Amino acid sequence: MFSSGAASISPSSAGRVSGPSPATDTARAAHRRKLGLRTVALVYLGLLLLAPVAMIFYRTFEHGLEPVWNSITAPNAEHAFWLSIEIVAIAVPLNTIFGIGIALLLERGRFWGKAVLGLIIDLPFAISPVVVGLSLILVYGKTGWFGDWLSEQGFQVIFSIPGMVIATAIVSLPFVARETVPVLRELGTDAEQAAETLGAGPWQTFWRVTLPGIRWGVVYGVVLTTARALGEFGAVSIVSGRIEGQTQTLPLYVQDRFENFDSTGAYTAAVVLALLALGTLLAMNLLTRRTRRKAEG
Amino acid sequence: MAIEVRNVGKRFGDFVALEDVSLTVGDGALTALLGPSGSGKSTLLRIIAGLETPDSGEVVIGGEDVTQAPARTRGVGFVFQHYAPFKHMTVHDNVAFGLSVRKRPKDEIRGRVEELLGLVRLEGLAGRYPSQLSGGQLQRMALARALAVQPQVLLLDEPFGALDAQVRAELREWLRRLHEEIHVTTIFVTHDQEEAMEVAEQIVVMNHGRIEQAGAPRELYESPANEFVMSFVGPVNRLGDSFVRPHDIQILPAADATGTEALVKRVVHLGFEVRVELKLQDGSDLWAQVTREQAEQLELSEGQILAVRLPAPRVFAT
Numbered sequence: 347m348f349s350s351g352a353a354s355i356s357p358s359s360a361g362r363v364s365g366p367s368p369a370t371d372t373a374r375a376a377h378r379r380k381l382g383l384r385t386v387a388l389v390y391l392g393l394l395l396l397a398p399v400a401m402i403f404y405r406t407f408e409h410g411l412e413p414v415w416n417s418i419t420a421p422n423a424e425h426a427f428w429l430s431i432e433i434v435a436i437a438v439p440l441n442t443i444f445g446i447g448i449a450l451l452l453e454r455g456r457f458w459g460k461a462v463l464g465l466i467i468d469l470p471f472a473i474s475p476v477v478v479g480l481s482l483i484l485v486y487g488k489t490g491w492f493g494d495w496l497s498e499q500g501f502q503v504i505f506s507i508p509g510m511v512i513a514t515a516i517v518s519l520p521f522v523a524r525e526t527v528p529v530l531r532e533l534g535t536d537a538e539q540a541a542e543t544l545g546a547g548p549w550q551t552f553w554r555v556t557l558p559g560i561r562w563g564v565v566y567g568v569v570l571t572t573a574r575a576l577g578e579f580g581a582v583s584i585v586s587g588r589i590e591g592q593t594q595t596l597p598l599y600v601q602d603r604f605e606n607f608d609s610t611g612a613y614t615a616a617v618v619l620a621l622l623a624l625g626t627l628l629a630m631n632l633l634t635r636r637t638r639r640k641a642e643g
Numbered sequence: 644m645a646i647e648v649r650n651v652g653k654r655f656g657d658f659v660a661l662e663d664v665s666l667t668v669g670d671g672a673l674t675a676l677l678g679p680s681g682s683g684k685s686t687l688l689r690i691i692a693g694l695e696t697p698d699s700g701e702v703v704i705g706g707e708d709v710t711q712a713p714a715r716t717r718g719v720g721f722v723f724q725h726y727a728p729f730k731h732m733t734v735h736d737n738v739a740f741g742l743s744v745r746k747r748p749k750d751e752i753r754g755r756v757e758e759l760l761g762l763v764r765l766e767g768l769a770g771r772y773p774s775q776l777s778g779g780q781l782q783r784m785a786l787a788r789a790l791a792v793q794p795q796v797l798l799l800d801e802p803f804g805a806l807d808a809q810v811r812a813e814l815r816e817w818l819r820r821l822h823e824e825i826h827v828t829t830i831f832v833t834h835d836q837e838e839a840m841e842v843a844e845q846i847v848v849m850n851h852g853r854i855e856q857a858g859a860p861r862e863l864y865e866s867p868a869n870e871f872v873m874s875f876v877g878p879v880n881r882l883g884d885s886f887v888r889p890h891d892i893q894i895l896p897a898a899d900a901t902g903t904e905a906l907v908k909r910v911v912h913l914g915f916e917v918r919v920e921l922k923l924q925d926g927s928d929l930w931a932q933v934t935r936e937q938a939e940q941l942e943l944s945e946g947q948i949l950a951v952r953l954p955a956p957r958v959f960a961t
Contacts, residue, residue, distance in 0.1 A: 536723050536725060536727035537727045537728070537729055537730075539694050539714070539721075539723070539727070540721065540723060540727040540729075540785075540788075541729075541740065541744075542694070542713070542714045542715050543692060543693075543694070543714050543715065543717075543719055543720065543721040543789070544715075544740050544741035544744065544788065544789075544791075544792060545715045545716075545741050545744050545745055545792060546715060546740070546741075546744040547715065547744075550744050554729075554740075554744070555729055558729075558731040558732075559729075559730070559731065561731075
């Protein structure tokens with residue numbers, strides 16, 4: 347589950363033993379192997395992840411702070427920023443509630459078609475976001491199933507915020523459920539039954555026993571959902587119509603700037619996006635550490 | 644409150660957990676459900692608590708049919724085998740849980756929790772979390788939590804199962820005294836006959852989802868209803884179709900003509916008692932229990948030939 351900071355592998359203590367002996371030789375070999383493995387892992391991560399991200403930061407601040415500030419305060423950039431926040435603020439709570447419910451069903455429920463439900467939950471992982479976007483247009487678009495009826499009610503889904511929220515919710519759907527199921531299994535049903543014998547109703551049991559028991563799984567699921575929702579490009583790109591200053595989220599704005607040869611604008615927006623995701627991770631990490639220390643002493 | 648279980652049956656798929664089980668437990672009694680694993684004793688306890696619904700039959704607590712009532716309305720305190728602590732709550736909050744879901748005033752809760760922690764000797768640990776307690780302490784916390792809501796019935800599922808021998812013995816003695824103090828109708832599940840004999844006033848022996856016999860410990864030991872009870876309650880030697888208790892076997896000097904000849908295979912000293920493993924002339928094995936003094940008088944040693952006198956063996960109709 348959520349490991350706050352990977353456990354560091356301590357150097358083998360056998361290296362301290364003086365005098366050569368077969369035992370220390372094998373210990374040294376093991377030590378060397380460990381070092382080698384760590385180097386490979388770090389180089390891989392560095393090339394794949396750290397170098398490109400660092401490069402973006404470098405490019406952004408290459409010409410000083412003023413162009414950065416100008417890019418951030420551009421009206422379209424500000425609009426894209428707040429639109430992204432708005433969509434995340436709706437889609438993430440929705441998926442959190444839904445995800446916990448699904449996890450409870452999958453882990454505690456006994457019903458026909460449970461395996462099918464499990465598969466459906468994973469579909470957004472398997473299907474390309476572009477396909478998700480297209481299928482939404484087929485259902486809610488002008489020529490789609492509900493499109494006519496919805497526009498008669500004066501409600502526009504495609505090329506406006508509702509469609510973007512739906513698209514974002516779909517692609518980030520599995521995280522909370524998938525992170526919560528194993529924690530729920532580990533929690534078991536004993537504590538819930540104990541609460542029941544002590545007179546707690548189903549809601550009291552859920553709020554006081556189940557939810558606190560699975561909170562780390564849920565929190566991690568929320569972090570992943572938020573990160574995914576913030577960065578969503580493909581599905582939202584199709585559903586939104588990419589109208590500047592109206593339906594342009596931060597990732598769409600980045601692409602727009604990039605295509606218009608405004609590299610500072612693109613890099614700045616990319617950095618803002620990265621910082622948002624990093625901030626979410628960090629906030630959750632600090633939060634869990636503090637409460638966990640309190641609970642486990 | 645008296646508990647009555649009438650013709651209860653329960654299946655899990657193809658497995659028959661309980662078959663037509665009827666049982667009466669008197670008000671204020673301390674009863675043990677004794678049996679090997681898979682005998683249905685835990686299932687019966689969970690059905691009484693309302694954590695499991697029977698397929699057939701009724702459960703009556705204090706004259707009221709509660710078969711369809713949910714666990715939370717039955718006024719039953721349940722102590723789980725692995726204690727089921729609320730890990731994210733302090734000891735205080737664990738014990739207070741039942742009172743706080745009933746929205747009792749804070750002062751009352753604090754007073755009651757303090758009183759209970761005193762009763763289970765956990766004073767001063769109110770601020771700890773379950774992860775900081777030992778097995779025995781967790782057990783006592785779970786008990787205090789169950790007692791907080793003043794249950795009419797206290798049910799314990801293998802209460803001492805996961806503890807080491809010394810803590811077990813201590814807690815047994817303590818449970819017995821606690822019961823004398825608060826006198827709540829209590830049923831506990833165990834697979835340990837010694838534990839059942841030591842703690843309970845009444846023992847219900849279960850096997851394969853049925854009740855084999857119910858009665859006082861002495862009654863079960865002295866007049867077991869069948870082979871299973873005889874061999875499950877107390878040590879036993881089997882000679883063909885008959886059964887003999889090891890302490891009923893008399894060991895005599897070899898010269899004694901009233902006995903049967905036997906060979907001493909092994910002598911095991913277990914403190915006060917001595918276990919003598921014997922082989923009879925017809926080739927059957929058995930063991931006898933004698934005191935240390937008797938063993939010294941007879942100068943028991945391996946390879947020795949002795950005479951034994953067997954009591955009238957018990958034979959059960961099959």
